[in-house]
Amino acid sequence: MALHDEQGVATTTFADIAERAGVGPATVLRHFPNLGSLVMACGQHVAEEMRPLTPADSTRVFAGQATTAARLERLVSEIDAFYERGSFRLIAAGNDRDRVPELDEFLKMVDAGLEGLIREAIVDDAPGDPLMSVLMALCNVTVWQRLNRANLTALERQAILMDLLTCAMASVRSRKPPMP
Amino acid sequence: MALHDEQGVATTTFADIAERAGVGPATVLRHFPNLGSLVMACGQHVAEEMRPLTPADSTRVFAGQATTAARLERLVSEIDAFYERGSFRLIAAGNDRDRVPELDEFLKMVDAGLEGLIREAIVDDAPGDPLMSVLMALCNVTVWQRLNRANLTALERQAILMDLLTCAMASVRSRKPPMP
């Protein structure tokens, strides 16, 4: 995992891993007969450290929040914390996702989990397909990454994202008048 | 360029290129002694097809637009067209940017150009560092990509992005009261 963090997944060689682990290359190969199995194994630990968001977090995160705005507020705070934990690895995984199928799987799962949680947050507002796409776009890790690089405190960052999500909801709704 | 589009830059081998070109591997190597020079050469053509935005486009794009809102409107339309032309390759390049220095260079240039044009659009509003970061985040190609995948027309897409940029400006400004 350290090496994958330092130099990326696909560029790390089995020999690199063996050396860092202080064992022979053959030993690494025995435990992980191919890159896929190694990535899967790392994935377990990565997921633990990163704690991806899923609809299962819904009750914990949204407990007692009656309004959509209140839930969005909580959602943003969770997303911020999540990316604080995992943005680095999410981006690294993204770089290699079409070289390593297991990384693609993982990222799809993370994405699906996030989408589910967002749905829970705005469940009152009958989220349509376009709205969800827009919200997912705003909650993307690259957006967070750029916000994070800005000269902003965590609270400012969250406030801005909150504003953007709210704005997105209004914007999409205004363009899709309810069917008569 | 076709092969880079089909299977990515770093995964394409010189032999692949030679075969596709109907020549021997050595011939490709003579013209492009290393991957970097090949990428640079492709970059010329890619840039032509993609026409990255730069502050130089300012006069053409913003001609006669007196208000910030009007300029933003034009900006969004340009960005949308730009990504329509180039999002595919921008993303592919992004995947290999830390394997191929030349791709990194290229993307930095594109980014700088876009940032410059955005600055021109909001020049009236004394753009601060944080605001620019937020706007750049929203104008990121991955955001566009997700909006594009949504069930939206180009005009809807642009309208939403326009709303988001406007909202971002208000949001950042409200959080950074002018110094007394």
Next chain:
DNA sequence: CTATTGACGGAATAATAATTCCGTGAAATT
């Protein structure tokens, strides 16, 4: 105490890709 098991890892091998070499032939020059 001896036999068995199985993880270990250095070294050999295979696979893939980059890079060099060198003979060939077509075009340009004399």
Next chain:
DNA sequence: AATTTCACGGAATTATTATTCCGTCAATAG
């Protein structure tokens, strides 16, 4: 017509990495 030049590309070479092989050793079972 003879000579020079030079791009070409098949084949050999090198480099890198994955993968296999097999002898060694420590722990465990009998």
